Structure formats: C-alpha cells, structure tokens
Amino acid sequence: MRKWVITALIVFVLLGGAAGFVAYRIASQQPRSLVKQLLRGRGEPQQILMKLAVAREDAVGPIVDGVLNHQADPRMRVLLMQLLFRTYQNGQDPRIKQALLQAVTDPAAEVRQKAVLFFGSYSDPTDQLSVLPAIEDADPQVRLEAYRVFTVSQADITKALALEGVWEVMSDQQRDALVSTCADRMKTEPTDELRHAARSVVGRAVELACDRAMNAFQSGDMDGAERLFGQALALDPENQQAQILYVRYLLASGQTTRAMQLAEQYGAVLHIAHLTAPPVIDGDPTDAVWQEAFAGERFLNTRPDRWAPRPAMGRTALYAGHYEGKLYIAILGYESNLEKLVAWHKGRDEDNYLDDCVSIHLNPTNTQTRETDYNFIINSVGALTDTHQHDRKYDFTSECAAGRFPDRGYWACEFAIAVSQLDGASISPDSLWGISINRNRVGCGREYVSWWPHFGESLNYPRHSLAVFDDAEPIDPDNPPTPQ
Numbered sequence: 001m002r003k004w005v006i007t008a009l010i011v012f013v014l015l016g017g018a019a020g021f022v023a024y025r026i027a028s029q030q031p032r033s034l035v036k037q038l039l040r041g042r043g044e045p046q047q048i049l050m051k052l053a054v055a056r057e058d059a060v061g062p063i064v065d066g067v068l069n070h071q072a073d074p075r076m077r078v079l080l081m082q083l084l085f086r087t088y089q090n091g092q093d094p095r096i097k098q099a100l101l102q103a104v105t106d107p108a109a110e111v112r113q114k115a116v117l118f119f120g121s122y123s124d125p126t127d128q129l130s131v132l133p134a135i136e137d138a139d140p141q142v143r144l145e146a147y148r149v150f151t152v153s154q155a156d157i158t159k160a161l162a163l164e165g166v167w168e169v170m171s172d173q174q175r176d177a178l179v180s181t182c183a184d185r186m187k188t189e190p191t192d193e194l195r196h197a198a199r200s201v202v203g204r205a206v207e208l209a210c211d212r213a214m215n216a217f218q219s220g221d222m223d224g225a226e227r228l229f230g231q232a233l234a235l236d237p238e239n240q241q242a243q244i245l246y247v248r249y250l251l252a253s254g255q256t257t258r259a260m261q262l263a264e265q266y267g268a269v270l271h272i273a274h275l276t277a278p279p280v281i282d283g284d285p286t287d288a289v290w291q292e293a294f295a296g297e298r299f300l301n302t303r304p305d306r307w308a309p310r311p312a313m314g315r316t317a318l319y320a321g322h323y324e325g326k327l328y329i330a331i332l333g334y335e336s337n338l339e340k341l342v343a344w345h346k347g348r349d350e351d352n353y354l355d356d357c358v359s360i361h362l363n364p365t366n367t368q369t370r371e372t373d374y375n376f377i378i379n380s381v382g383a384l385t386d387t388h389q390h391d392r393k394y395d396f397t398s399e400c401a402a403g404r405f406p407d408r409g410y411w412a413c414e415f416a417i418a419v420s421q422l423d424g425a426s427i428s429p430d431s432l433w434g435i436s437i438n439r440n441r442v443g444c445g446r447e448y449v450s451w452w453p454h455f456g457e458s459l460n461y462p463r464h465s466l467a468v469f470d471d472a473e474p475i476d477p478d479n480p481p482t483p484q
Contacts, residue, residue, distance in 0.1 A: 104131060200305050270437075270468075335409070349392045356442045357380065368462045399416040434467070
C-alpha cells in the first residue's frame with residue numbers, strides 16, 4: 001500500500017512539474033513575456049521579434065508599452081518600434097500610431113532618430129508630416145534624419161513617390177516654415193553633412209519654384225515666370241539648378257545677352273578653346289597642344305541626392321578644344337589603384353556605362369531634348385558606345401582611345417569627332433551647344449560626377465551646361481561644312 005502511495009505521489013509530482021513547465025513555456029511565449037525578455041536582454045532579439053510578429057494573441061499592447069518604456073534599453077525599444085512601423089503599414093490600430101508619434105519626441109535621442117528614419121521609410125505622406133518638429137531637434141543626428149525625410153534618393157522609386165506626396169500634403173505655412181528654417185540651417189549647421197542635408201531640402205523647394213516658373217512661361221505669363229525664378233534664386237543664390245534653368249528661360253524668351261552674361265557669371269559656360277594643331281588620339285593626353293585646351297577639374301556629384309550637389313570624392317580633369325571643324329575632348333580619372341578599374345565590356349555599343357567610364361552628351365542645337373542629343377560613352381579600355389536619340393544603331397566616325405598610367409595616378413581617354421556628323425552641326429562664333437561631361441566611378445569608388453551638375457540622371461537635358469567655341473572661324477554661307 002505504501003508503495004502505491006509513494007508511486008502515486010511521484011507520478012503526481014512529475015505530472016504537476018510537467019504541467020507547470022508547459023504552463024511556464026506557454027507563458028514565456030506570450031507577447032508581454034517576450035517583450036520583457038527583449039527589454040531585459042534575454043534571448044536572441046531577432047527570434048523574439050519573429051515570434052512577436054506572428055503572435056496570435058494581442059501583441060500591440062505589450063509592444064507599445066515596450067516602446068514607451070523610457071527606462072528600458074533604447075536599442076531594444078528601437079527594435080520594437082521598427083516592428084510597430086512595419087505592422088502599422090498593414091493595419092490601423094490607433095495605439096500604434098499614438099506610440100509612433102510619441103517616439104518622435106522621446107527622451108532618448110537614439111529613439112527619436114530612428115523614429116524619424118522609420119517615418120521616412122515606412123509611412124505615408126500625411127504621417128511623414130509628423131517629423132516636421134524634428135527639424136528643430138537639439139540632437140544633430142535627429143535633425144539629419146528629419147532633413148532626409150524631405151529629400152530622396154533619385155534611384156529609390158518608392159520614396160520618390162512618397163516625397164512628391166509629403167510636399168503636396170504640407171500646408172503653405174508648413175512648407176514656408178520648413179524652407180525658411182532649412183535656409184538658415186544650411187549656413188549654421190555645425191558639419192558639412194548637416195549643412196548639405198539642410199540645403200537639399202531648400203533645393204527641393206527651389207525645383208518646385210523653377211517648375212512653376214517654366215509652367216508660367218509656357219502659358220505666356222512672363223511676369224509670373226520672372227517672379228518665381230526670383231523666388232528660387234532668393235532661396236539659394238548658389239543653387240546651380242535654378243541658375244541654369246533661369247539661363248535657359250532667358251534664352252527661350254529671346255533675352256540672349258542677359259542669359260549669356262548670367263551663364264558666364266554662374267560658371268555654366270564651357271569655353272572650348274581653339275587649338276593650333278590636332279592632338280593625337282592615342283589615349284595618352286600628353287601632347288603639348290592639350291595645354292592650349294580648356295582645362296577644368298570642377299566636377300560635382302548630384303547622385304544619390306539630386307537636390308544639392310556635393311564636391312566629387314575622386315579627382316577628374318577635363319580638357320576641351322576644337323580644330324578645323326573637329327571637337328577634341330580628353331578626360332583624366334585619378335585613382336589610387338588603377339588595378340581596381342572595372343571594364344567588363346570590350347565591344348562597340350555594349351553596356352559600358354556599367355564600367356569605369358566617361359560620358360559625353362552633345363546637343364548642338366541646344367534644344368534640351370533627346371531628339372537632338374548625341375551621347376558617347378568610353379570605358380577605361382577604350383570601348384565606345386555611341387547613340388543618337390538614345391538609340392545605339394547610330395555608329396559615328398569618331399576617334400577614341402584610353403590608357404592607364406599608374407606612374408601618373410590616372411587613367412585617361414581621348415575623343416574626337418567632326419561635328420558636321422551631328423546633323424550637319426558646325427563650329428562658329430555663334431554656336432551655342434548644350435553639353436554634359438560625366439564620369440562614372442565603379443571599381444575604386446561609387447559616384448557619378450559631372451562638370452556641371454544635372455540634378456538626377458545625365459539625360460536631364462534642360463540642366464546641362466552650355467558650350468561655346470572660342471576663336472571659331474565664321475562659316476561661309478556659300479560653302480558650309482559637309483559631314484565627314
């Protein structure tokens with residue numbers, strides 16, 4: 001009898017222990033317990049977050065409480081907050097939105113910073129307005145993320161669409177306050193990165209004003225166009241997008257003298273020098289005649305941020321000249337290790353724009369459209385892609401060559417073409433071309449730089465700079481040049 005009692009007790013204890021263990025395991029997998037484990041640094045964070053994401057029970061309450069727990073580790077609260085943002089995209093639980101709004105003014109700077117970042121990454125335009133107060137935040141990293149909400153990577157289509165929305169849903173008062181604050185901050189922020197970020201917000205407003213100005217011009221409202229361009233340039237007098245668009249507006253409206261005066265003042269004119277002899281196109285730009293050419297190294301980057309240019313990280317040198325109806329261009333790309341240059345494409349009209357390369361856009365009629373654009377892309381082994389109207393079926397009779405010079409620290413390309421091939425274009429004292437000279441760094445860097453920033457892709461023709469031919473010979477109307 002005693003054995004049975006003892007056995008029964010043992011079984012009871014074991015069953016009770018098993019039941020208790022099961023109950024404990026079940027309780028430990030409940031959302032509130034999982035949140036506590038995360039905040040206390042127990043367990044693998046990603047596994048806990050995955051369990052919370054698929055929990056059948058109400059996880060919103062415990063997650064919200066965790067995000068708002070100011071005593072807990074900010075890093076763990078940020079993880080919970082990111083989960084809330086992702087969840088909020090698929091639901092409309094008011095507790096989530098309230099918690100996210102509070103996170104923008106959280107006592108912990110790290111939480112505020114990530115809250116602003118997540119609003120820019122996951123939220124719709126109306127909710128993105130919630131980060132406007134963060135522009136005035138005392139923490140520089142929070143301000144940086146707030147600036148970025150109102151600017152965007154050109155390559156990020158999703159955020160680009162969101163950007164259009166957030167500017168559209170702002171009231172005039174909100175937009176004016178944002179731009180005014182950023183116009184001050186682009187001069188007073190303590191670092192270059194912050195000043196550039198603030199200037200990018202202003203650059204977005206500049207583009208909006210320029211777009212409205214061009215629309216006014218096209219509708220015949222000249223006074224409105226002048227006023228809007230004036231507003232754009234007042235926001236940032238050094239904004240090169242406003243400068244070149246204003247110059248092009250003046251050209252289109254027949255104000256050529258004023259347009260060229262301003263273009264020269266802005267530095268938007270590439271003066272292609274008259275050479276006394278033709279350079280040899282062999283990829284080695286050391287011919288003495290190149291010393292007579294235009295020379296410049298002022299390359300800028302407007303990608304990935306299209307609203308304000310940055311100085312190029314890599315050094316690039318440009319030389320341009322003309323001789324007897326031919327255009328000559330040499331470009332030097334400086335690199336610390338030329339062995340890293342990328343040149344996957346070796347044939348004519350291949351995708352060499354994916355390599356370390358240079359790109360030359362010529363628009364002899366300066367009409368700012370793809371129909372009059374000629375593009376020549378040359379990579380670091382001299383492979384050429386030439387297009388007209390963005391079509392590779394055109395093969396022009398040009399000269400190009402590239403070379404690598406480790407002892408000089410650069411690779412170089414040389415290019416020459418008789419301009420009469422470009423729909424009968426000519427070089428004369430009256431020639432005014434659109435031009436864009438670009439370099440793509442792939443193996444040794446990640447940047448796409450231009451002699452004049454084009455604020456987006458290189459096909460952004462209205463933002464290309466101008467080119468004139470110095471000391472060009474007048475064209476004899478009775479004996480015009482013929483295509484060569």
